[in-house]
Amino acid sequence: MKIKQKLLYLSLLLLIPQFLRADEVTITVKGMVCSFCAQGIKKTFGKNEKVTAVNVDLEKKLVKVETRDGESISDEELRKTINDAGYDVLEIKREKHA
Amino acid sequence: MKYWFLVFFVALIADPDFSSANPVSFKDGWGIMPSTGDAWTDLQLNYSVTNRYSIGTSFFYRAGKDSTATFGIGQFNYLLKRWNELDSQANIYASIGGGGRHDSKQNDAFSTYTALEADYETRRIYTLLAGESLQSPGNVDFNRIRVRGGFAPYKAPFEALQTWVIFQVDYMPEMDKRVTTTPLLRFFYNNYALEIGVSLDGKPFLGGMAHF
Numbered sequence: 001m002k003i004k005q006k007l008l009y010l011s012l013l014l015l016i017p018q019f020l021r022a023d024e025v026t027i028t029v030k031g032m033v034c035s036f037c038a039q040g041i042k043k044t045f046g047k048n049e050k051v052t053a054v055n056v057d058l059e060k061k062l063v064k065v066e067t068r069d070g071e072s073i074s075d076e077e078l079r080k081t082i083n084d085a086g087y088d089v090l091e092i093k094r095e096k097h098a
Numbered sequence: 099m100k101y102w103f104l105v106f107f108v109a110l111i112a113d114p115d116f117s118s119a120n121p122v123s124f125k126d127g128w129g130i131m132p133s134t135g136d137a138w139t140d141l142q143l144n145y146s147v148t149n150r151y152s153i154g155t156s157f158f159y160r161a162g163k164d165s166t167a168t169f170g171i172g173q174f175n176y177l178l179k180r181w182n183e184l185d186s187q188a189n190i191y192a193s194i195g196g197g198g199r200h201d202s203k204q205n206d207a208f209s210t211y212t213a214l215e216a217d218y219e220t221r222r223i224y225t226l227l228a229g230e231s232l233q234s235p236g237n238v239d240f241n242r243i244r245v246r247g248g249f250a251p252y253k254a255p256f257e258a259l260q261t262w263v264i265f266q267v268d269y270m271p272e273m274d275k276r277v278t279t280t281p282l283l284r285f286f287y288n289n290y291a292l293e294i295g296v297s298l299d300g301k302p303f304l305g306g307m308a309h310f
Contacts, residue, residue, distance in 0.1 A: 031182025033221045035260050036286040039309060040124030043289075047126075056256040058221065061184055084125035086149045088182040 023072040027063045028091040029082055032056070040085040048073070048081065061090075121175035121191050121215070122152045123309045129154075133305030135280070136297060137161035137273055138242075144175060151176045156195070156211070158232060160240040162272040167238050171197035171211045188218040199234040209234035224248040224262060243269040248284070260286040266295070266303070275299070 032038050038056050041063055045054045050071040055064040063082070067073060073081075079089045123129050123146045131142045138161065144154025151174065158169040173195025181188040195211035213230035226246035233239045248264030262284040269277050280303045282295025293305035 028184075030184050031180070031187040033185065033187050033219055034286070035254060035256050035258070036289065036291055036307075036309070037120075037123075037187075038256060039289040040127055043127065043309075044124055058256050059253065084149055086124050086180070090184065 023067040024095050025065045025067075025073065025078060026093045026095075027065065027078060027082060027089055029061055029063050030088040030090050032058060032061055032063070032087055037086070041082065041087065044081050044085040048077075120217075120307065121154070121193055121213075122146050122150065122177045125149050128310040129307065130310075131305070131307045133293070133303075135268070135303045136275065136278060136299075136301035138270070144173075149177070158211075158240070160232070160272070162240060163274050164272075165238055166202040167199050167234075167240070168201075169197060169199050169209050169211070169232050169234075171195040171209070171232075173211055186218065186220045188216070190214070190216045193230075199232075199238060201236075201238050205236060205238075207234045207236060207238070209238075221253050222250050224250075224264065240272050241270065254286075257288055262286070264293070264295075 029041070032041070035058060038058065041056060042054045045051050045065060050067045050073055051065055052068055053066040065073065065078070075092050078092055082089050120129065121142070121144055125146060125148050127146045129144045129146070129152070131140070133140050139159040141157040142154060143156070144152040146152040154173050154175065156171045156173055158171065160167050173193050175191060175193045178190040178192050191214070193211065193213040197209055197211070199207050199209040210233050211230070213228065215226070215228035217224070217226045219225070224246070226244065228244045229242070231239070231241045245267045246264055248262045250260060250262050252261070254260040264282050264284055266280045266282060267277065268280070278297050278299070278301070280295045280297040282293050282303055284291060284293045289309045291307040293303070295303040297303060
């Protein structure tokens with residue numbers, strides 16, 4: 001029993017870093033053709049305390065959003081933020097960041 | 099004149115490839131747009147409550163054939179339609195407003211403002227078609243139809259300086275010179291825009307825009 005408990009605690013400990021890793025989300029955005037107008041995306045994401053960085057690639061129509069360790073933003077929240085900035089989401093891809 | 103407005107407005111609504119200016123930005127965004135040319139000056143300040151509509155206040159100065167007038171207007175701007183595509187964006191906006199007018203004959207009067215604008219833009223091409231009307235008693239009315247076409251000589255990355263070459267034609271029937279053609283340069287840098295030009299008859303044009 002004690003061994004099982006120890007294994008369980010160990011497993012949980014091993015999982016903790018997974019939760020603490022930052023989330024990097026790449027969003028393909030429709031309508032993002034103007035650098036001046038796309039400032040709205042950066043400003044709108046900037047109001048979200050979970051967000052640490054926003055990078056815009058106009059050529060590839062991508063917005064990369066990085067979050068604080070252990071934080072993530074739901075697809076729904078991402079879509080709403082992009083819509084509030086005046087654009088539409090085509091695709092969302094996620095990866096964990098060490 | 100009224101027929102010209104009708105023709106242009108029908109064209110705007112019928113053809114999504116034409117679209118408008120920028121009276122609505124992003125949710126909770128502020129916009130300020132000053133511009134001045136031969137015998138006219140505009141200053142608009144707006145706050146976008148959502149990405150669909152904004153409220154704002156505007157100042158207009160017009161020096162016409164028969165009179166000179168200043169207008170202070172409170173206005174409501176609405177994004178009627180937006181087409182977001184992967185390589186382009188097109189918009190149609192409508193604005194209505196009301197306020198006061200003071201003219202060169204020391205007359206004060208109520209005045210109204212209506213505008214319809216459309217724009218279409220890619221990273222290389224920009225077009226604009228806009229009509230606006232300032233109406234007030236005593237036939238002190240000022241109307242303007244603006245057509246713009248432009249291109250970007252290069253594609254700048256986000257947050258780098260982007261330059262546009264634009265040709266602008268203004269039709270203002272109440273002015274001494276009804277039609278003014280102005281080649282101009284537009285510079286985007288972060289959340290600032292600056293436009294500088296000189297009309298074909300040598301009159302300077304200066305405009306700007308900032309979003310916060």
